[in-house]
Amino acid sequence: MSLRICNFPFHPKFALQPRAQRSTRIFARTENDSPQQQQQLNLSVLRFTFGIPGLDESYLPRWIGYGFGSLLLLNHFSASAPISESQMRSEALGLSLASFSIALPYIGKFLKGSVVEQRTLPEEGEQIFVISSNIGDSLKEDLAWATYVLLRNTSTIAVLILVQGELCVRGYWNCPDQMSKAQLHDWFKKKVDEIGLADVKDTLYFPQYAGSALSWDILPDGTRSLFMQPLVQNISEPQKVNGFLLVASTAGYAYSDKDRAWIGAMAEKFRG
Amino acid sequence: MEIGSFFLLNGQLFHLLSLTSLATTSSMEARIILQIQIPWNPNRKFSRTPSDFPRFIRAYSSSSSTSQKPRSYRGPKPSKNLVADFISKNDDLVRSLPIYVGGASLLAVLFNRTVSGIAPVADASSSQSRADLLALGLAVTNLLTGLVWLSIRPKSITPVQPDGVEWKVVESGLPASVVSELLWAWESFKVATCCKSLVIVYNGICLIQIGMVAESPEDKKAVVVNTDKLMQGSVYRGVMKSKAQSYLANLSLYPGRSELPFLPANTQAVILQPLGDKGIAVIGGNTIRGFTSADQAWISSIGEKLDATLGRYFIDSDEISRVTV
Numbered sequence: 001m002s003l004r005i006c007n008f009p010f011h012p013k014f015a016l017q018p019r020a021q022r023s024t025r026i027f028a029r030t031e032n033d034s035p036q037q038q039q040q041l042n043l044s045v046l047r048f049t050f051g052i053p054g055l056d057e058s059y060l061p062r063w064i065g066y067g068f069g070s071l072l073l074l075n076h077f078s079a080s081a082p083i084s085e086s087q088m089r090s091e092a093l094g095l096s097l098a099s100f101s102i103a104l105p106y107i108g109k110f111l112k113g114s115v116v117e118q119r120t121l122p123e124e125g126e127q128i129f130v131i132s133s134n135i136g137d138s139l140k141e142d143l144a145w146a147t148y149v150l151l152r153n154t155s156t157i158a159v160l161i162l163v164q165g166e167l168c169v170r171g172y173w174n175c176p177d178q179m180s181k182a183q184l185h186d187w188f189k190k191k192v193d194e195i196g197l198a199d200v201k202d203t204l205y206f207p208q209y210a211g212s213a214l215s216w217d218i219l220p221d222g223t224r225s226l227f228m229q230p231l232v233q234n235i236s237e238p239q240k241v242n243g244f245l246l247v248a249s250t251a252g253y254a255y256s257d258k259d260r261a262w263i264g265a266m267a268e269k270f271r272g
Numbered sequence: 273m274e275i276g277s278f279f280l281l282n283g284q285l286f287h288l289l290s291l292t293s294l295a296t297t298s299s300m301e302a303r304i305i306l307q308i309q310i311p312w313n314p315n316r317k318f319s320r321t322p323s324d325f326p327r328f329i330r331a332y333s334s335s336s337s338t339s340q341k342p343r344s345y346r347g348p349k350p351s352k353n354l355v356a357d358f359i360s361k362n363d364d365l366v367r368s369l370p371i372y373v374g375g376a377s378l379l380a381v382l383f384n385r386t387v388s389g390i391a392p393v394a395d396a397s398s399s400q401s402r403a404d405l406l407a408l409g410l411a412v413t414n415l416l417t418g419l420v421w422l423s424i425r426p427k428s429i430t431p432v433q434p435d436g437v438e439w440k441v442v443e444s445g446l447p448a449s450v451v452s453e454l455l456w457a458w459e460s461f462k463v464a465t466c467c468k469s470l471v472i473v474y475n476g477i478c479l480i481q482i483g484m485v486a487e488s489p490e491d492k493k494a495v496v497v498n499t500d501k502l503m504q505g506s507v508y509r510g511v512m513k514s515k516a517q518s519y520l521a522n523l524s525l526y527p528g529r530s531e532l533p534f535l536p537a538n539t540q541a542v543i544l545q546p547l548g549d550k551g552i553a554v555i556g557g558n559t560i561r562g563f564t565s566a567d568q569a570w571i572s573s574i575g576e577k578l579d580a581t582l583g584r585y586f587i588d589s590d591e592i593s594r595v596t597v
Contacts, residue, residue: 032283039432049420060413061413061414061417063407064408064410064413064415068406068409068410071406071409072403072406075402075403075406076399076403078399079399080399083390083399084388084400086384086385086388086390086400087399087400087403088404089384089388090381090384090400090404090407091403091407093377093380093381093384093407094403094406094407094410097336097373097374097377097407097410097411097414098410100370100373100414101410101413101417102369103535104414104417106355107359107366108417108421110355110359110360111359111363111366111367111421112360112363112426113424113425113426135473138449145577145580149570149573149577152569152573153566153569153570153573198500204349207353225453256568258464258564258567259566261463261464262460262464262566262570264463264464265456265460265462265463265464268456268459268460269456
């Protein structure tokens with residue numbers, strides 16, 4: 001067990017001294033193209049951690065809940081009869097506390113400031129970049145830039161943009177290998193038509209996409225979040241949809257309100 | 273993650289794309305020729321099913337056909353997550369909930385002991401004590417988790433209404449595509465971040481000044497950007513020299529504030545984004561530390577895009593002016 005100054009200030013581990021408030025902050029961010037790097041060290045909270053790499057202590061209440069709950073049951077069934085009423089009361093209290101502890105990490109995920117899961121790249125399959133050849137150069141450049149930025153700035157692993165009936169697909173998709181670009185383009189077009197994505201009128205957000213419920217086999221394995229934004233032709237006619245923008249990620253709850261606002265802003269670029 | 277090289281310099285992207293499209297069309301032609309020569313054995317050379325063969329021919333015609341009415345959407349609709357909504361709305365309450373639960377159960381265990389007449393001795397001898405100990409352990413877990421959640425509560429800072437006037441000035445003579453790109457950038461910043469003012473200066477010209485603008489006290493009119501003065505100031509020069517985005521999270525602490533007189537006086541945070549080496553975007557926000565690191569990443573990406581677009585326009589217009597002269 002060791003004391004370690006944590007780099008991720010909002011990772012809910014057991015705090016040793018929650019009151020140690022020091023407001024010094026050295027702010028940091030890595031920019032891909034800038035040589036300057038500044039560190040963000042939030043020194044105001046010290047974290048208690050076991051120091052085992054890869055162990056996620058935010059789930060500790062859940063494990064303790066399972067462990068103590070099972071011990072309670074063990075205790076109950078191995079106790080010699082009769083079990084007193086006060087013991088029943090304690091056990092009831094203990095079991096309800098255990099179930100509450102098990103639910104704690106799930107609740108903590110929705111609090112402000114909770115850390116978002118990192119995306120994991122699919123092991124198999126490779127990235128594709130397919131763009132229709134029927135569109136003008138400026139639109140091609142915009143599409144290429146937009147897909148690149150979406151892949152870089154959010155935890156997206158797969159992007160699909162349909163605008164004016166033409167597709168731009170980028171990232172990890174579950175498509176057949178050995179197809180040429182034009183074939184892939186048509187294949188995606190066919191799949192999109194099957195699902196009927198071009199007809200969606202509102203934004204869709206599936207933060208916990210369960211692969212069995214949806215039959216979208218074009219999405220890569222391990223997709224956990226999905227966000228879809230239709231491109232509305234004209235603000236005054238919200239029913240007339242000109243295309244859509246689809247992003248998928250392997251992290252659950254990957255798209256916060258802010259991410260969705262930015263993705264909506266990117267979709268605005270292709271309107272009209 | 274290898275996303276692949278991405279060139280956003282004037283026209284290099286186009287070349288990259290045209291090469292790939294050339295390669296695919298030539299390979300497709302080659303395949304069609306091969307298939308015409310051995311029409312009775314379409315399976316020999318390719319692992320695809322014969323049904324793919326007619327698709328080759330169809331591929332050319334379908335891409336040029338007009339889009340039919342799209343099939344109706346048959347996927348699932350997203351369900352509302354009541355728990356998530358409740359928690360997001362009642363953040364403070366939920367944060368302190370585990371503490372109350374843990375504390376209350378601690379007291380309940382002791383109360384139970386006293387009420388049932390057993391001495392409150394914490395040993396593991398009887399099964400009652402063991403059950404009590406386990407319940408105590410869980411209560412402590414909840415208590416500690418509640419303390420952790422309270423300690424990491426982000427400080428909520430109220431936005432400050434900027435005092436100034438609404439203003440929208442776009443340099444005349446710019447082509448519609450450039451203007452729409454600038455306005456798109458403004459709309460994105462306005463919607464997704466706490467940005468309330470935007471000024472873009474490129475190639476020595478103030479291209480756009482939009483949003484809330486400081487009101488000059490003498491004549492009650494908006495303060496227009498003095499481009500020369502801005503470009504000679506230390507703020508501009510510093511950003512140009514470092515070629516990196518500069519985030520002034522609390523503008524009142526920054527001495528170079530006086531060089532940005534066009535921003536409302538109570539602008540709380542400013543991002544200075546260099547656009548290549550020829551321009552700068554000044555983005556003013558209404559909350560201290562209001563721009564998150566995600567915002568900064570997005571703003572720098574949009575800055576690169578604006579630089580590419582504006583750079584191309586200005587190079588073209590330079591060439592045109594050189595040709596006409």
